[in-house]
Amino acid sequence: MHAWEAIQRAVNYIEENLQEEISTEMLAEMVSLSPFYFQRLFKRLVNKPVQEYIKLRRLSKAITQLNTNDRRILDISLEYGFSSHANFTRAFKETFGITPEEYKKTHPMLNTVIKPEISMNYVLIDEGVPLVIDDIVLEIHREKLASAESYIGLVADVKIATQTPVGQSTGIDVPGQLWTRFHKEKAELAESVNPAVELGMSYMADSEKGIFKYFAGVLLQGKFSSTNDFITQELPAGNYIICKIEAEDFEKLVTEALDKAGKYFFGTWLPNHCLTFEPFSAEKYYTDCDCGNCMEIWVKILD
Incomplete structure (x- = not known):
């Protein structure tokens, strides 16, 4: 397996398990790399640290749920691994510059981090x-x-x-x-x-x-x-x-x-x-x- 294939496998796993707890150590073990080398390689190929990438992909998925008027922000927060409404709001505003409440009112278009296809490189x-x-x-x-x-x-x-x-x-x-x-x-x-x-x-x-x-x-x-x-x-x-x-x-x-x-x-x-x-x-x-x-x-x- 090429090194990039290992990282793509980890990226695919993350995408399929965004609502679950995902540790860097577990991902490294899954692709048979040391945590140190896995993190270095992941950041090099994905342009984001592992946990930062996971957070940004969760926020990207949460945006879709925020477009559903009958869903509470707290429920969406917990579904995507944020421990509270406040933590979700803080992460959302740091990432997009607006709060989830502001997004639900105006629905502006947002730049989000998209799952990469590393093989294309x-x-x-x-x-x-x-x-x-x-x-x-x-x-x-x-x-x-x-x-x-x-x-x-x-x-x-x-x-x-x-x-x-x-x-x-x-x-x-x-x-x-x-x-x-x-x-x-x-x-x-x-x-x-x-x-x-x-x-x-x-x-x-x-x-x-x-x-x-x-x-x-x-x-x-x-x-x-x-x-x-x-x-x-x-x-x-x-x-x-x-x-x-x-x-x-x-x-x-x-x-x-x-x-x-x-x-x-x-x-x-x-x-x-x-x-x-x-x-x-x-x-x-x-x-x-x-x-x-x-x-x-x-x-x-x-x-």
């Missing part, structure tokens, strides 16, 4: 060859965009520290909140856009201020003027590397699948191909894709 697929893992399909290919595409939508500043890497930093999901706002206001654009193609774009990162800009919009067809906060954004012409993602449903596509694909694409595939690209990335969402729920990550290659 050790697989290097060829272009045009699908990778199937955990009901997610990835395929990477090149494409030349002959002319620029124009989109119209909304933009927001996002704090780098609380949003990247996706799924590792917790808190309010600012891009997700922006998409929610855009979908509420986009009816005004109906006669000027192609609703089948939407675009999210991260760009203009400012390391000194610790922010980047995120745009959420839809493909523009023709001219449009508005007194609202809508702006236009361009996907420039050029040569792109594209990571296509398919998932069994839309919610999984824009959360778990996007998280895992992004980590694989930017953390494993692109570095191993020694490719450099312009300082922005785009997410294309297709609402009428023949394959069901799919999207693409686009990065523009530097010549």
Whole structure:
């Protein structure tokens, strides 16, 4: 068994037993590693200490239960291993910046830690060859965009520290909140856009201020003027590397699948191909894709 396989086995066990008591020593013994080596290896491959990861996954599951109006916060706290309402509230606020009570009132979108598929870090697929893992399909290919595409939508500043890497930093999901706002206001654009193609774009990162800009919009067809906060954004012409993602449903596509694909694409595939690209990335969402729920990550290659 490879070392990463041992950690993946432990991660899988944690996921299946989040409502039970889980000790680091028990996990280490289960995968035949010393507690010292297990903890070092776990943190290296999962980017979180063992017990911190368990807490964050429990909080992620608890969020789903908080969306059920007939469940008491205390019952959810005890179900996921927190000794009291107060301990659960403290952990929740430290992680997401709001209390469980505040979440139940407003239901903001939150960044949560997603169960990793460690094996993806050790697989290097060829272009045009699908990778199937955990009901997610990835395929990477090149494409030349002959002319620029124009989109119209909304933009927001996002704090780098609380949003990247996706799924590792917790808190309010600012891009997700922006998409929610855009979908509420986009009816005004109906006669000027192609609703089948939407675009999210991260760009203009400012390391000194610790922010980047995120745009959420839809493909523009023709001219449009508005007194609202809508702006236009361009996907420039050029040569792109594209990571296509398919998932069994839309919610999984824009959360778990996007998280895992992004980590694989930017953390494993692109570095191993020694490719450099312009300082922005785009997410294309297709609402009428023949394959069901799919999207693409686009990065523009530097010549």
